[in-house]
Amino acid sequence: MVPQILILFFLINFFASCTIEAKINTNYREYHSRINKAEELIFLKKDVDSALFIYSEVFKDYDFVFVQDCVIAAQIALVFKKDLLVLEFLNKGFENGLKISNLPKYRDIENGETKYLNIFENFLSLNENEKLLKKYYEIERQKYLQRINAKLLDKIIKRYAIDQSHKNIRKNTKETKVEQDSLMNIVMKKNVSLIDSLARIGLFPSEKILGINDNNLFNELNLPYKPLIDYYKIFLADTQKKFNISENHFILDEDCLTFNMTYVMLYHYEPSYDILSKHFDNLIMNGLIHPREVASLEKSFNDDVYKYTKLEKYKDVSQRINCFDTTLNNRKIVNKKRLESYLVPVEVDMAKKKFEAQYKLRFYMKPVMNR
Numbered sequence: 001m002v003p004q005i006l007i008l009f010f011l012i013n014f015f016a017s018c019t020i021e022a023k024i025n026t027n028y029r030e031y032h033s034r035i036n037k038a039e040e041l042i043f044l045k046k047d048v049d050s051a052l053f054i055y056s057e058v059f060k061d062y063d064f065v066f067v068q069d070c071v072i073a074a075q076i077a078l079v080f081k082k083d084l085l086v087l088e089f090l091n092k093g094f095e096n097g098l099k100i101s102n103l104p105k106y107r108d109i110e111n112g113e114t115k116y117l118n119i120f121e122n123f124l125s126l127n128e129n130e131k132l133l134k135k136y137y138e139i140e141r142q143k144y145l146q147r148i149n150a151k152l153l154d155k156i157i158k159r160y161a162i163d164q165s166h167k168n169i170r171k172n173t174k175e176t177k178v179e180q181d182s183l184m185n186i187v188m189k190k191n192v193s194l195i196d197s198l199a200r201i202g203l204f205p206s207e208k209i210l211g212i213n214d215n216n217l218f219n220e221l222n223l224p225y226k227p228l229i230d231y232y233k234i235f236l237a238d239t240q241k242k243f244n245i246s247e248n249h250f251i252l253d254e255d256c257l258t259f260n261m262t263y264v265m266l267y268h269y270e271p272s273y274d275i276l277s278k279h280f281d282n283l284i285m286n287g288l289i290h291p292r293e294v295a296s297l298e299k300s301f302n303d304d305v306y307k308y309t310k311l312e313k314y315k316d317v318s319q320r321i322n323c324f325d326t327t328l329n330n331r332k333i334v335n336k337k338r339l340e341s342y343l344v345p346v347e348v349d350m351a352k353k354k355f356e357a358q359y360k361l362r363f364y365m366k367p368v369m370n371r
Helices: 001-024 027-046 046-061 068-077 083-095 102-104 119-125 127-147 150-166 177-200 215-221 228-239 261-267 272-285 291-308 333-339 347-361
Strands: none
Touching: 027 046, 027 068, 027 272, 027 347, 046 068, 068 083, 083 127, 102 127, 119 127, 119 215, 150 177, 150 215, 150 228, 150 261, 177 261, 177 272, 215 272, 261 272, 261 291, 272 291, 272 347, 333 347
16 A cells, blocks of 8 residues: 555544544434445445445444444455555444454355455555554554443353353253253343343443453453353353353354344343343344344244244234245245345345355354344
8 A cells, every 4th residue: 555545544534533523323223224225235236436435424423333334344345446445444343343353264264164365364464554454453442442331241241151051951960851941941031131121221232332252351451350261160160060061152252243142142032032122123223233133033033932832923924024034935025024124125135145255255254143
């Protein structure tokens, strides 16, 4: 990258920082609508410049943004050689928890083998880019760390650790199957009750408040709270005879670039969607939950309720529309539900996958909660 571009990038960021206070938007319904428009423009209409312009404006208008959107936008900008925008989008990602160390992981992997080189590798190999990213990473990382509600994160990690220690009760324990199920149900119900109570006061434990998965966040914050892995060591002696626990259950998946501890707990308790459904519209509005996560929880709930309880209200297929159904069977109904749920039409998601294959990209390292 030539020095003139470096100077221009510094100037753009300087003037943006001068006006940021007046531009902060808090309506995340609008956020998702604009991001969805950008995806439609790039993946269906091939209008690159308009799509990148929308990404840029949205990221300037909102303080918190979902990290996955930054990574997708940065990769699109890289494909079309918009280096200034790559820097801008990654910088916004850093502000919301993205690490430079996350970037080399974004490679297309099939059957455990790398098919293509990482799209960020050549960009990072240029010394000017690497220096600039490191400089801005250090600044934006501090903003991100200040946003984290560490006390709440500590509480959620403890509940998640209990969830993980109880989810695989051994069959050869003295308790009967009914007693085992009852014990698990009590734990899972308590977890969802906590999440529900937090949602009531605007503290739904999600990416916006707790950041994205990070195994060493408390160390970085220099706080005495225990990281998740410590609970494996604590629970191991007490639960080894009773539960099947694995160290892997106590290691966060940082590659997914989301905060998924909350959703794992919700998935473990079947009625969670029904319990939290009253909050979802407000949570989406305030950026505390992603529409895809709501749709994913709804799908799981509808499938489980219909399968196990056969409740009358769920016998009607229209009550159990799966937003992630890519078949043509119910396309109009599915797309109508997607529009109401702040999701792009099915055709956009399908075109996005073709775009990934065409340009050898990897937008999502892990399909977590359908993101």
